[in-house]
Structures are given as structure tokens and as C-alpha cells.
Amino acid sequence: MGNKKQIYDRGMVVAGLVIFVIITTFPFWYNHGKASPVPEPELTDRAKAARECVEPKSVMRAKHMQLLNVWRNTVVRNGKRVYVNSKGKSFDMSLSNTCLDCHFNKAEFCDQCHNYASVKTYCWDCHIDNPKEIK
Amino acid sequence: MNVNYIFSLLSVIVLFLLAYVGVEAAGFQILFGVIIPYLAIITFIAGFIYRVLNWARSPVPFRIPSTCGQQKSLSWIKPARIDNPSTKMGVVIRMILEVLFFRSLFRNTKCQLKEGDKLSYEWEKWLWLGAIAFHWSFLTVVIRHFRFFIDPVPSCLQLLEKVDGFLQVGLPGVLFSGIVLLAAVIFLFLRRVFIPQVRYVSLASDFFPLFLIIGVAISGILMRHFTKVDVIGxxxxxxxxxxxxxxxPSDVGSAFYVHLFFVSVLMAYFPFSKLLHLGGIFMSPTRNLANNSRRIRHINPWNYPVEVHTYEQYEDEFREKMVEVGLPVEKEIAPTISEEKE
Structure with a gap:
């Protein structure tokens, strides 16, 4: 029908499409083609000496938040403090006394990945300045 | 059993198997992680532009806005400025309300025969509610995902995630938008299955995107809360x-590739499907035109010049014959020179 080549309301249509392209390509131009290097959390000497964490590294990497959540609930709600890992080894369920005993370098360890992936943890709402629990 | 949704469900299952087996067994990480996503985004953008320009080439000869209120007429009759806009401003406001709050869907009514043969129109807001929950939660989910595409992540995105996770259930926290998205899309699907009239008008192209989005949502929730993937990877x-x-990266679980593949298929499918109502809403003549047909003359753009034979030309051609037989003429025969002299 009619002249198929003509674009009606050209100004509005083109403006709309330009906005569409700007929005959909946002990540491509916003980063200027630069990405910060993949973070490598730094292990303290004590962590290196311990060789293995509570669970194997791959498990800790993916599931440490779930483990901490279980620990918190078990300690606070059930009063149990001993965690037996997959190899039968026992640990005290405590962020301050167990986790932070080796990983006391929050800025070089925890924050590395959390900042990279934009994960805001609320651990530090209570555990301020890495205090040791008083038994 | 309905062939339309079985067919759609099967195609989504096949897509899942393609990605899962492709990554798990065949090791096609580069195909599913790089090549297909790039092709998908190119198809999405190019296809979107192509379709919109194609629509823009269709002439809209007359004003055909849906008029949901009093038209602007005499000064002492109050017009509905938004529901029957006569100005560009009114159109813009109506458009914004339509795009953000789905006002036309809000007017949805259910037409039924009651007490035998009494026709009744009933308040029906469930479709509107499901649609608005679905679209807004989907938008939230999409914006939230920008934390994976931006570095460093701006604080507004962190705020959004904080608000989204305000329930603070579990770790990593359950995100409200994800739950609402899945619930709403399942509601929209069940609506098509259980309401006979809606099922009757539902095609495979209605079910397929619903299943695909259900797949995207489930694979995303699984990844975050259950199977777990290496987020840094x-x-x-x-x-x-x-x-x-x-x-x-070396050790990203195959659940991620399935998720990415679903999203890639959704993006590539988007411009060629009903999902393009994203662009179509802005192009719909019943919404984006001002109702000013009675004030401004709109000329049909495909009108071609028609050769006409006017009455003046007709009379010029036959004047002498008309005068001869005594027919009245507008213009008398030009007097002769001799008469002029008299």
C-alpha cells in the first residue's frame, strides 16, 4: 500500500529507537571496555598453614553463606556449638573464633569477592572490628 | 491436554537439554557462554529496530484513538483530557499511564450470563494484577542483574537489591522480585489453561514465552539458592x-549455562513474537494519537492525484450546445466583437 519506503513520524520513531539502543547497550558503553581483574582473596599465613577450611575449597566458595547461616541458627536457636564436617573433624561454630581466627584479614579476604560481585553482607552489623567472643 | 502448551513445554525442555547436555557432556562452553549470547543480543537489537521501522512505514491515515471519555468540544462541556486527549500533552500523559500502570487492562470486565439470561459485566482485576506484578518484578530482576554487567557496581543498584531482599530470609537472602516473578508468570500460565474462553484463544506462541520465562526464573532461583554456582566466575x-x-571461567556450573541459554533464546525470540508489545505499545494508533479529527484535517497519505473533469471544464466543452438547446449556463458565450462595438 502506498509508498512503503516512507517512515511516518520519523523524528519520534528514530528518537525512540535511539533511546532503546542506548538502554540495551548500556553495559557495553558504561564500562568503557574495562573490567577490573578477577579478585583473588588473600590467604593469611595461618590459613595457609591450616591447608583446608571447614569444608573443601569448592564447597566453601559456593556455599559458605549457607554454612554460616546454619551455624548461626544452630548456635542461637539450639545452643549447639560443635560442627562436624564431612571428614568427621569437629569445629566450634563461631564466625569470630573459628572463621576469623584464620581469615582475620577481612579487607583482603572477604571484601575482595563481595565487592566485586556487589554482595552486601550483614555479618559486620554485629561482628564489629573482629571481636573475640568472651566465653 | 492441549497441543499448544504441550508443544511449548516440550520445546522449552528440548532447549534445556540442549544447553545442559551441550555443556555437561560435549563441553560447548564457548558456544553457550559466548557465541550464542552475542548472536542473541545482536538479533534482539537488530530485530527490534527492523520491526519498529516496519511498523513506522505503515501509514495511519486517520485518527483512531480509543475514546474513553468526553471529547473536547464546546467550552462549557468538560472534556476528558487524558482519556480522550485532544493535545499532544494529553497523549503523552495517557501513554505514560498506559505503559507504567496498564490502565486499559485495569478496565477489564468479565461478561457473563447470570440467572439464566441476564447479561452482566463484572469487575475483573486479576489479569491486571498478574500483569502488573509480572512486568514490574521482571523489570526489577533485569535491573538487579546489572550487578553482573557493571564494574564497579553503583550504589543505586545495591540499594535496589537491599530493598528487594528486605525479607532477609536465608542466606543468600530470598529476593522478593524473583518470587513475585515466578508466581505471577505461573498465574498467567494457569489463567490460560483454566479459563475456557482464554484457553480457546491461546496459541503455542502464547505458551512458549511463558514456559521460557518460567524456565529462566526457576534456573535463576535454583542457582542462587540450591545448586549454587561460582558467582565470581x-x-x-x-x-x-x-x-x-x-x-x-573454569568451574561455573552448567545451571548457569542453562540460565544463560534460556535468556539468549528469549532475547532472540523477542523481536519476532508477541513479546514485541514492548515496542508495539508505543506504536499503537489507538493510544498514541490525539482525537482531533474534527478540528484538524488529516489527509490520507496514500491518496494519489486523481484527474477530475470539473463542471467549469464541462461547461467550457459543451457551452455552445447547451445554449443552443436552451440549458442554463454559468458563463454566457463571450459576446462577439461586433456586439462589443455597439
Whole structure:
């Protein structure tokens, strides 16, 4: 029908499409083609000496938040403090006394990945300045 | 059993198997992690532009806005400025309300025969509620995902995630938008299955995107809360994509590739399907035109010049014959020179 080549309301249509392209390509131009290097959390000497964490590294990497959540609930709600890992080894369920005993370098360890992936943890709402629990 | 949704469900299952087997067994990480996502985004953008320009080439000869209120007429009759807009401003406001709050869907009524043969129109807001929950939660989910595509992540995105996770259930926290998205899309699907009239008008192209989005949502929730993936590896891959230095990290679970493949298929399918109502809403003549047909003359753009024979031309041609037989003429025969002299 009619002249198929003509674009009606050209100004509005083109403006709309330009906005569409700007929005959909946002990540491509916003980063200027630069990405910060993949973070490598730094292990303290004590962590290196311990060789293995509570669970194997791959498990800790993916599931440490779930483990901490279980620990918190078990300690606070059930009063149990001993965690037996997959190899039968026992640990005290405590962020301050167990986790932070080796990983006391929050800025070089925890924050590395959390900042990279934009994960805001609320651990530090209570555990301020890495205090040791008083038994 | 309905062939339309069985067919759609089967195609989504096949897509899942393609990605899962492709990554798990065949090791096609580069195909599913780099090549297909790039092709998908190119198809999405190019296809979107192509379709919109195609629509823009269709002439809209007359004003055909849906008029949901009093038209602007005499000064002492109050017009509905938004529901029957006569100005560009009114159109813009109506458009914004339509795009953001789905006002036309809000007017949805159910037409039924009651007490035998009494026709009744009933308040029906469930479709509107499901649609608005679905679209807004989907938008939230999409914006939230920008944390994987931006580095460093701006604080507004962190705020959004904080608000989204305000329930603070579990770790990583359950995000409200994800739950609402899945619930709403399942509601929209069940609506098509259980309401006979809606099922009757539902095609495979209605069910397929619903199943695909259900697949996207489930694979995403599974990844976050159950099967777990290495988030750092995921961001390494996504940042590689947006900075044009694609990289395949070693140990990202296949659940991620399934999720990414579903999203890629959704993006590539988008411009050629009903999902393009994203662009179509802005192009719909019943919404984006001012109702000013009675004030401004709109000329049909495909009108071609018609050769007409006017009465003046007709009379010029036959004047002498008309005068001869005594027919009245507008213009008398030009007097002769001799008469002029008299």
C-alpha cells in the first residue's frame, strides 16, 4: 500500500529507537571496555598453614553463606556449638573464633569477592572490628 | 491436554537439554557462554529496530484513538483530557499511564450470563494484577542483574537489591522480585489453561514465552539458592562479554549455562513474537494519537492525484450546445466583437 519506503513520524520513531539502543547497550558503553581483574582473596599465613577450611575449597566458595547461616541458627536457636564436617573433624561454630581466627584479614579476604560481585553482607552489623567472643 | 502448551513445554525442555547436555557432556562452553549470547543480543537489537521501522512505514491515515471519555468540544462541556486527549500533552500523559500502570487492562470486565439470561459485566482485576506484578518484578530482576554487567557496581543498584531482599530470609537472602516473578508468570500460565474462553484463544506462541520465562526464573532461583554456582566466575564471564574480551571461567556450573541459554533464546525470540508489545505499545494508533479529527484535517497519505473533469471544464466543452438547446449556463458565450462595438 502506498509508498512503503516512507517512515511516518520519523523524528519520534528514530528518537525512540535511539533511546532503546542506548538502554540495551548500556553495559557495553558504561564500562568503557574495562573490567577490573578477577579478585583473588588473600590467604593469611595461618590459613595457609591450616591447608583446608571447614569444608573443601569448592564447597566453601559456593556455599559458605549457607554454612554460616546454619551455624548461626544452630548456635542461637539450639545452643549447639560443635560442627562436624564431612571428614568427621569437629569445629566450634563461631564466625569470630573459628572463621576469623584464620581469615582475620577481612579487607583482603572477604571484601575482595563481595565487592566485586556487589554482595552486601550483614555479618559486620554485629561482628564489629573482629571481636573475640568472651566465653 | 492441549497441543499448544504441550508443544511449548516440550520445546522449552528440548532447549534445556540442549544447553545442559551441550555443556555437561560435549563441553560447548564457548558456544553457550559466548557465541550464542552475542548472536542473541545482536538479533534482539537488530530485530527490534527492523520491526519498529516496519511498523513506522505503515501509514495511519486517520485518527483512531480509543475514546474513553468526553471529547473536547464546546467550552462549557468538560472534556476528558487524558482519556480522550485532544493535545499532544494529553497523549503523552495517557501513554505514560498506559505503559507504567496498564490502565486499559485495569478496565477489564468479565461478561457473563447470570440467572439464566441476564447479561452482566463484572469487575475483573486479576489479569491486571498478574500483569502488573509480572512486568514490574521482571523489570526489577533485569535491573538487579546489572550487578553482573557493571564494574564497579553503583550504589543505586545495591540499594535496589537491599530493598528487594528486605525479607532477609536465608542466606543468600530470598529476593522478593524473583518470587513475585515466578508466581505471577505461573498465574498467567494457569489463567490460560483454566479459563475456557482464554484457553480457546491461546496459541503455542502464547505458551512458549511463558514456559521460557518460567524456565529462566526457576534456573535463576535454583542457582542462587540450591545448586549454587561460582558467582565470581559468572561475573568474570559476563564482564568478559560486555568488554569484548570473552573468557570462559573454569568451574561455573552448567545451571548457569542453562540460565544463560534460556535468556539468549528469549532475547532472540523477542523481536519476532508477541513479546514485541514492548515496542508495539508505543506504536499503537489507538493510544498514541490525539482525537482531533474534527478540528484538524488529516489527509490520507496514500491518496494519489486523481484527474477530475470539473463542471467549469464541462461547461467550457459543451457551452455552445447547451445554449443552443436552451440549458442554463454559468458563463454566457463571450459576446462577439461586433456586439462589443455597439
Amino acid at each position: 559468572v561475573k568474570e564471564l559476563t564482564m568478559g562479554l560486555v568488554t569484548f574480551r570473552p573468557k570462559i
